[in-house]
Amino acid sequence: MGTDPVGQERTKLTASYLNTIAGSLFTAGVAAPIAAAVFGFAGAGTRIDALTLVLGSAIFLGCSVILHIAARALLKKLSS
DSSP: OTTOHHHHHHHHHHHHHHHHHHHHHHIIIIIHHHHHHHHTOSOTTOOOOHHHHHHHHHHHHHHHHHHHHHHHHHHHHHHO
16 A cells, blocks of 8 residues: 555545444344344334344344455555
8 A cells, every 4th residue: 555644544434434334234234133033122013033033134244244354454454
């Protein structure tokens, strides 16, 4: 990347953006559905199927981890 301060800040901003999306995906796709299932907030008369909960949470968790790793990879370029 070199010593370009503007380029470095853009890289940091992009990494921060990716990590924020990763955190949002985790919250919306993993934590919220599990909390809804545990505390019964699925809605009036509806129930979340266990398979749907596990698969959906796994997909969102995987996407979240991939984005977080991408953000870390971007920041690693700054040190090299």
